[in-house]
Amino acid sequence: MKKYNKVVLAYSGGLDTSIIIPWLKENYGCEVIAVVGNVGQKDELEGLEKKAINTGASKIYIEDLTKEFVYDYIFPTIKANAVYEGKYLLGTSFARPIIGKRMVEIALKEGADAICHGCTGKGNDQVRFELAIKAYAPDMPIIAPWRIWDIKSREEEIQYAMDKNIPIKLTPETNYSKDKNLWHLSHEGLDLENPNNEPNYEKILELSKTVEKAPDKPTYITISFEKGIPVALNGKKMNGVDIILALNKIGGENAIGICDMVENRLVGMKSRGVYETPGGSILYYAHKDLESICLDKETMHYKEMVSLKFADIVYNGQWYTPLREALSAFIDKTQETVTGDVNLKLYKGNIISAxxxxxxxxxxxxxxxxxxxxxxxxxxxxxxxxxxxxxxxxKAKMEQALKEKK
Structure with a gap:
């Protein structure tokens, strides 16, 4: 393999990136700098600095990107009403471009000669990360271990970690593939790989209660928007990060935002996952409700077509493209009058206009x-x-005349 002096790694402390640090050093003889994009994964950040250094990283950056994530990526997508295949609220999709951008900035600052990610060759995230890297450092070499190493499964990853004395929280029995941030939590793998299996919600849910355990009485809330952006909850002015956190709690308590779907991945296959997006589901619903009285018919109907395209762009990792920027400019124009209050009733997984x-x-x-x-x-x-x-x-008269001639 080609030798590199310094490699910047997109690091989460999860199974994949934990074993990649020693693997990079063994195979490339390089210094490894870990970069963590804090997009609201909270408890997953605990102990990462110690773990990365103990695993062989020379340095670790833990970058707080939450505010930028909300205002520059989440809110533009809400304003677009962009939903992938009618269900997925793009929680992983729009988190990757911001992390990829920050990785490039650190790589250039550190004088790194390659960037590495732990995405599999079967997934969408490899595309999202690499398109972001190409947008800001088009000549930067990219290392993707899953495309070149001998490890073939997550079970083999776990064994590799054990052999290298790398601490991991997972076992083969609880080894769901998860992605968590301020916006959502996704679950894939194990029994979910068979779409005929009903998810064991009691086992997997972390942000949301099950419908059966949600309260037997409804919860009423009011969300205020200014130009398509949520600015207050129940009359209290709040920043975007706090609004999402508050709605995650309220929505989770009421079993809001649990999505089980089979989606079409960018790389050609179908995949099944369970998503928890309690606060996001509420914001999408409220925003669309408000648009129903603020947008004229022609704008609203045309915007529905734009929403579909915008969702594809975000899902496919094409955030840093002229088309996404142009569509966002159109969407921002439509949002100039999307200001007002939305009252909602939350009850056992349902969001009801009030x-x-x-x-x-x-x-x-x-x-x-x-x-x-x-x-x-x-x-x-x-x-x-x-x-x-x-x-x-x-047309009817023409058809009538033809019949009379026969």
């Missing part, structure tokens, strides 16, 4: 009322229907 208001509301009770009004002439609709239906009328 009232919306906005100073920019396009809903007019005067026009929509079933009672008598002074603004709408119902006779106008006859001419409208005649013109709107003219193509149907002409």
């Amino acid at each position: 009232g919306i208001s906005s100073p920019y509301s396009l809903y007019s009770e005067e026009y929509a009322t079933f009672n008598e009004d002074e603004v709408y002439n119902q006779n106008d609709s006859a001419g409208f229907i005649n013109l709107f239906g003219l193509p149907i009328t002409v």
